[in-house]
Amino acid sequence: MERYYQPEIECASREQIRQWQSERLVKQVRNVWDHVAMYRERMQEAGVTPEDIRSVDDLHKLPFITKDDLRDQYPYGLLARPLSDCVRIQSTSGTTGRRVVAFYTQNDVDLWDECCARAIVAAGGTREDVCHVCYGYGLFTGGPGLNGGSHKVGCLTLPMSSGNTERQIQFMVDLGSTILCCTPSYAAYLAESIYERGLEKQIKLKAGIFGAEAWTQEMRRDIEKKLGIKAYDIYGLTEISGPGVSFECSEQTGMHVNEDHFIAEVINPKTGEVLPDGEKGELVFTCITKEAFPLLRYRTRDICVLSHEKCSCGRTHVKMSKPLGRSDDMLIVKGVNVFPSQIETVLMNLGYPANYQIIVDRVNNSDTIEVQVEMTPEMFSDSLSQVSGREKELTDALKAMLGIYAKVKLVNPRTITRSEGKAVRVIDKRNLYQG
Numbered sequence: 043m044e045r046y047y048q049p050e051i052e053c054a055s056r057e058q059i060r061q062w063q064s065e066r067l068v069k070q071v072r073n074v075w076d077h078v079a080m081y082r083e084r085m086q087e088a089g090v091t092p093e094d095i096r097s098v099d100d101l102h103k104l105p106f107i108t109k110d111d112l113r114d115q116y117p118y119g120l121l122a123r124p125l126s127d128c129v130r131i132q133s134t135s136g137t138t139g140r141r142v143v144a145f146y147t148q149n150d151v152d153l154w155d156e157c158c159a160r161a162i163v164a165a166g167g168t169r170e171d172v173c174h175v176c177y178g179y180g181l182f183t184g185g186p187g188l189n190g191g192s193h194k195v196g197c198l199t200l201p202m203s204s205g206n207t208e209r210q211i212q213f214m215v216d217l218g219s220t221i222l223c224c225t226p227s228y229a230a231y232l233a234e235s236i237y238e239r240g241l242e243k244q245i246k247l248k249a250g251i252f253g254a255e256a257w258t259q260e261m262r263r264d265i266e267k268k269l270g271i272k273a274y275d276i277y278g279l280t281e282i283s284g285p286g287v288s289f290e291c292s293e294q295t296g297m298h299v300n301e302d303h304f305i306a307e308v309i310n311p312k313t314g315e316v317l318p319d320g321e322k323g324e325l326v327f328t329c330i331t332k333e334a335f336p337l338l339r340y341r342t343r344d345i346c347v348l349s350h351e352k353c354s355c356g357r358t359h360v361k362m363s364k365p366l367g368r369s370d371d372m373l374i375v376k377g378v379n380v381f382p383s384q385i386e387t388v389l390m391n392l393g394y395p396a397n398y399q400i401i402v403d404r405v406n407n408s409d410t411i412e413v414q415v416e417m418t419p420e421m422f423s424d425s426l427s428q429v430s431g432r433e434k435e436l437t438d439a440l441k442a443m444l445g446i447y448a449k450v451k452l453v454n455p456r457t458i459t460r461s462e463g464k465a466v467r468v469i470d471k472r473n474l475y476q477g
């Protein structure tokens with residue numbers, strides 16, 4: 043059995059998990075109180091001292107921290123270890139505001155690799171596998187995380203990084219890649235490119251480990267069918283370590299959180315109240331084993347649901363649903379909440395490829411939403427009236443899903459830019475008019 047399938051940890055009793063979490067939390071709270079000024083100040087403001095935190099039941103007493111706090115403390119404010127103990131930094135893409143920089147000691151890197159190794163093993167990975175990693179390497183955590191996990195499992199690791207699709211496919215064929223790690227949108231693009239070259243029979247992939255962006259079940263089935271694989275979801279964020287905070291098992295019904303390292307809570311984003319299993323809210327993480335950059339009650343802005351239901355894989359760690367969208371991904375159009383994933387579901391259910399762009403604008407003081415969708419090559423030869431019939435069918439289906447009118451424009455195959463990393467699905471022109 044693989045070393046990184048750790049039943050004594052991954053299938054431990056709930057009592058045992060609780061005990062680990064309580065012991066580690068108590069230590070971590072003392073650690074940040076002693077070493078990080080911001081935590082000490084925040085806890086004092088909330089009237090809490092380390093003595094008040096005796097078990098996981100006391101977690102709710104701690105104040106939340108947010109991305110704004112991380113930006114305010116940039117770069118060293120949240121370090122809980124001397125810089126000389128740190129061996130690595132990783133960073134978010136920083137498209138809005140200041141970048142967030144996360145620090146790692148060697149232990150932190152080892153634990154992170156271990157979490158990714160568990161994800162690879164859960165997807166069936168063994169030392170016989172060729173693990174093809176085309177998440178970006180560098181400051182982004184995707185490449186380094188899965189690379190480290192793949193080494194731990196003992197797979198032959200192909201550190202491809204993103205881009206150069208031609209070379210990706212050539213190596214996939216020549217070196218017999220069996221596990222593919224990349225964003226789901228890039229997996230869809232690779233599948234399309236493999237078909238175009240007629241190479242589908244020469245691909246030996248059996249599993250994919252896809253994450254870093256929202257993707258629907260419909261997209262999962264599509265990729266699985268096209269690449270002849272089982273597609274596993276993986277979740278994580280730079281602030282908490284990177285990929286591997288949680289991962290899917292063969293059940294494909296949610297991602298097991300590595301609870302010996304991270305405590306997950308779901309809260310009401312408006313009131314901060316902790317919600318029970320099954321209720322939708324904002325995901326919050328507390329790092330109980332991290333040394334350099336341990337975040338406590340960090341609000342992720344990802345909306346999801348937790349479940350402690352028994353999993354047939356035997357793992358007992360809590361499962362989180364696919365994030366139903368990020369609270370800041372949610373569009374408000376004409377006062378209605380719209381998640382891009384709802385649009386993707388409609389498109390894929392009607393047989394369109396996952397190549398689309400959502401354009402939101404404001405015309406005469408009223409919001410508009412347009413969805414540009416690529417036709418498949420087979421639809422391309424349709425008559426004009428067939429095309430307008432398709433547009434109407436899509437408009438009606440979107441109206442039923444979203445409750446508002448969205449203009450649909452079918453565009454020629456291959457006209458929407460493909461993504462090699464995280465796909466940019468939405469262009470919100472309303473932001474241009476602000477400030």
Ligand code: DLL
Binds near residue numbers: 134
């Ligand atoms: O995306 C880490 C990662 C790399 C995860 C590779 C999985 C695979 P960030 O760039 O900091 O880190 O972005 C984190 O991406 O808060 C979610 O909103 C989103 N996200 C990550 N994984 C998933 C997923 C990496 N499986 C942000 N499904 C998170 C949906 C995801 N959204």
